[in-house]
Amino acid sequence: MKTQIMRRLMAGAAALAMPIAANAADLEVTHWWTSGGEANAVQELAKAFEAKTDHKWVDGAIAGSGNTARPVIISRIIGGDPMAATQLNHGKQAQELIEAGLMLDLTDIAEEGNWAEIIQPKSLLDACTVDGRVYCVPLNIHSIQWMWTSNAAFEKAGIDPVNNWEELKAAAPKLREAGILPLAMGAQGWQEAYLVHNFLSGTSEDLYYAVYRDKDEDTLNSDAVKAVFEELNAARDMYAGGNVQDWNLATAKVINGEAAAQVMGDWAQGEFALAGQKAGEDYNCLIGMGGEPSISTGGDAFYFPLIDNADTTAAQKELAKVLISPESQVAFNLKKGSLPVRGDVDLAAAGPCMQKGLETLAAGKVITGTDQLITPDAVGQIQDLMAEFFGSDMSTEDAHAAFVEIILNDE
Amino acid sequence: MSVTDHARAPARRPRRLISNPMAKIAALPMIMTALVIFIGCSLWTVVHSFTKSKLLPSTQFVGxxxxxxxxxxxxxxxxxxxxxxxxxxxxxxxxxxxxxxxxxxxxxxxxxxxxxxxxxxxxxxxxxxxxxxxxxxxxxxxxxxxxxxxxxxxxxxxxxxxxxxxxxxxxxxxxxxxxxxxxxxxxxxxxxxxxxxxxxxxxxxxxxxxxxxxxxxxxxxxxxxxxxxxxxxxxxxxxxxxxxxxxxxxxxxxxxxxxxxxxxxxxxxxxxxxxxxxxxxxxxxxxxxxxxxxxxxxxxxxxx
Structure with a gap:
């Protein structure tokens, strides 16, 4: 009797073990794409992954912006409970994790797929490379140098749509009269910091690099940088009375025509698309505050934490291949509003704003994102400074002096 | 405070450490937790506040x-x-x-x-x-x-x-x-x-x-x-x-x-x-x- 039971148990165990051996894996993927347009886009990746492989995409969306999600993601990796794949921004955010040996080396996949040739611009792959090894898959190019304007708002105020920041500034009193907020913005430091970056890059590429890359003291104290802080002062008046926190609520004000403009990354386009609005007809986009059109090539990348399980590792590598495939690139980026990372895909369906971005990219007007030039520490301090500046009556001189100090002390 | 209190106290003291050993053993995990988690981790934090730790703790001291x-x-x-x-x-x-x-x-x-x-x-x-x-x-x-x-x-x-x-x-x-x-x-x-x-x-x-x-x-x-x-x-x-x-x-x-x-x-x-x-x-x-x-x-x- 006893042996029989044992035998049955053994058979049962073997039967249970079988499906595990047939290497279909559940991959938990964490990301912070939770607004309507974003969630729509990430769905495309999950669909492609499950259609092309036997594995399962377990969605681990973390609500809130990157500032909420990133600590969760990093503490899980450091704390020994890694997810199978995760979104992070290119740049210095993951460098220490890679140096600590916590991330999966993707070099063999990258060589097999000839990533060095297909990924455009090259800086994206460089951002994933540490000591000649590749550790992440660049997914899209996000640029923050955009200003979105609502045609309906200008119509209501009886003025022509504006083509640059100066015109918007001039139109502000009339917009106020018509009960329209000239500039919509979420009252969070990271959104307000975009204004600084964009005024700098919109003035000229040289100024932008002299500030963030060279950290040149003379440039930092020059009139050009001081002028940027004067513009910020004007922006503070134009945004008074906004009273929203989240970027997509600010975008909603532009979509509804309650506000005239918003300075926000290209992901705002996903919200316009979700609301059924068309670029050129319902809304317009300006690069670099209507000044010099340069775009940064920051963006999202997928990192794969090292997991000690051969099946999971194999599945992680398959996911990496799916993410970089032309079909996923097109499907995802069309919904997301971002630009694809490979130059060889067909984007005939792209709208005028995405075309504008692609043209800028093709013309080589590409700048390195601030995430790659200064440390997260400095980025955070600039955000704190802007939160303070926009939330109080801090003088432009004080704000400028504090900004100079942050940049000069950054290592 | 009576006279007997004073007289008994010195006699009891030496036995305190070993008296009632079961209770002490039972309390040991809690004592260890207090020492390691509360005091140990606090000290670790204080020590590392003098370092240049960024994302991960480092021991590069910067005063x-x-x-x-x-x-x-x-x-x-x-x-x-x-x-x-x-x-x-x-x-x-x-x-x-x-x-x-x-x-x-x-x-x-x-x-x-x-x-x-x-x-x-x-x-x-x-x-x-x-x-x-x-x-x-x-x-x-x-x-x-x-x-x-x-x-x-x-x-x-x-x-x-x-x-x-x-x-x-x-x-x-x-x-x-x-x-x-x-x-x-x-x-x-x-x-x-x-x-x-x-x-x-x-x-x-x-x-x-x-x-x-x-x-x-x-x-x-x-x-x-x-x-x-x-x-x-x-x-x-x-x-x-x-x-x-x-x-x-x-x-x-x-x-x-x-x-x-x-x-x-x-x-x-x-x-x-x-x-x-x-x-x-x-x-x-x-x-x-x-x-x-x-x-x-x-x-x-x-x-x-």
Missing amino acids: FDQYERLWGTRRWLASVENIAIYGVVALVFSLVLGFVIAALMDQKVRAEGAFRTIILFPYSLSFIVTGLVWQWILNPDFGVQGIVRGWGWESFTFDPLHNPDTVLAAMLMAGLWQGTGLVAVILLAALRGVDEDIWKASRVDGVPAWKTYIFVVIPILRPAFMTATVLIATGIVKLYDLVVALTNGGPGIASEMPAKYVYDAMFNKQNLGQGFAASTMMLVSVLLILIPWAIFEFGGKKRG
């Missing part, structure tokens, strides 16, 4: 650099100022309001159980929920201002959350609403322990009730006040979730708090050293208050 930067940062200075104001006002108001509520409920009111439940109820909500509720109440479009304007008083303005000068008052409102009930219930329980004869005696002597409360009852309630004070004080030092839910530190940095600075430095700015320095300052300030108080309260005299 007092992190502290210099900390005390040169406007956001930290604002946080310290905010918690000082919030702390003092919250402490005073919750004790005073709590005592008044407790004294009123002690007047043998009808349906006291119902009142007690209503007053304690906010304490059962987390700070996150409290913060969200008050964010809605104080929101100018949907909350009090919106409702009063809806009644026809068009010029009515009540928007404390978006004004740097009043945002702390709004936070106090939410904090007191949540925390006063507990103080009231603790003090009410203590009031019930006050001997009825004291009241009778003071009535016979013709002492007014308010004088009896201040000069007789409050001194008797001292232990209960101490318990309430410690509970409120710990709540103030760790204040984090209420800020995050109610204002997220805004407008600007007008409602930032030290605990939020620590979190942001460690996890958003990926600067552990800076976060450790800030949390060490929090620890130091707690010790500065706690040690003199502990000496005053427990030092010197033995009770029982």
Whole structure:
């Protein structure tokens, strides 16, 4: 009797073990794409992954912006409970994790797929490379140098749509009269910091690099940088009375025509698309505050934490291949509003704003994102400074002096 | 203090360490936890606050650099100022309001159980929920201002959350609403322990009730006040979730708090050293208050 039971148990165990051996894996993927347009886009990746492989995409969306999600993601990796794949921004955010040996080396996949040739611009792959090894898959190019304007708002105020920041500034009193907020913005430091970056890059590429890359003291104290802080002062008046926190609520004000403009990354386009609005007809986009059109090539990348399980590792590598495939690139980026990372895909369906971005990219007007030039520490301090500046009556001189100090002390 | 006490004490002392070994063994895990987790980790944090740790802890020592930067940062200075104001006002108001509520409920009111439940109820909500509720109440479009304007008083303005000068008052409102009930219930329980004869005696002597409360009852309630004070004080030092839910530190940095600075430095700015320095300052300030108080309260005299 006893042996029989044992035998049955053994058979049962073997039967249970079988499906595990047939290497279909559940991959938990964490990301912070939770607004309507974003969630729509990430769905495309999950669909492609499950259609092309036997594995399962377990969605681990973390609500809130990157500032909420990133600590969760990093503490899980450091704390020994890694997810199978995760979104992070290119740049210095993951460098220490890679140096600590916590991330999966993707070099063999990258060589097999000839990533060095297909990924455009090259800086994206460089951002994933540490000591000649590749550790992440660049997914899209996000640029923050955009200003979105609502045609309906200008119509209501009886003025022509504006083509640059100066015109918007001039139109502000009339917009106020018509009960329209000239500039919509979420009252969070990271959104307000975009204004600084964009005024700098919109003035000229040289100024932008002299500030963030060279950290040149003379440039930092020059009139050009001081002028940027004067513009910020004007922006503070134009945004008074906004009273929203989240970027997509600010975008909603532009979509509804309650506000005239918003300075926000290209992901705002996903919200316009979700609301059924068309670029050129319902809304317009300006690069670099209507000044010099340069775009940064920051963006999202997928990192794969090292997991000690051969099946999971194999599945992680398959996911990496799916993410970089032309079909996923097109499907995802069309919904997301971002630009694809490979130059060889067909984007005939792209709208005028995405075309504008692609043209800028093709013309080589590409700048390195601030995430790659200064440390997260400095980025955070600039955000704190802007939160303070926009939330109080801090003088432009004080704000400028504090900004100079942050940049000069950054290592 | 009798003669026998003195005579017995020296004889008992040597046996103390080994007496009742089972109880000591049972307590060992807790003792280890206290040593390793509370003291060990605190020391580790203090040591690393003198390093250049970024995303991961490092042992590259930089002296007092992190502290210099900390005390040169406007956001930290604002946080310290905010918690000082919030702390003092919250402490005073919750004790005073709590005592008044407790004294009123002690007047043998009808349906006291119902009142007690209503007053304690906010304490059962987390700070996150409290913060969200008050964010809605104080929101100018949907909350009090919106409702009063809806009644026809068009010029009515009540928007404390978006004004740097009043945002702390709004936070106090939410904090007191949540925390006063507990103080009231603790003090009410203590009031019930006050001997009825004291009241009778003071009535016979013709002492007014308010004088009896201040000069007789409050001194008797001292232990209960101490318990309430410690509970409120710990709540103030760790204040984090209420800020995050109610204002997220805004407008600007007008409602930032030290605990939020620590979190942001460690996890958003990926600067552990800076976060450790800030949390060490929090620890130091707690010790500065706690040690003199502990000496005053427990030092010197033995009770029982």
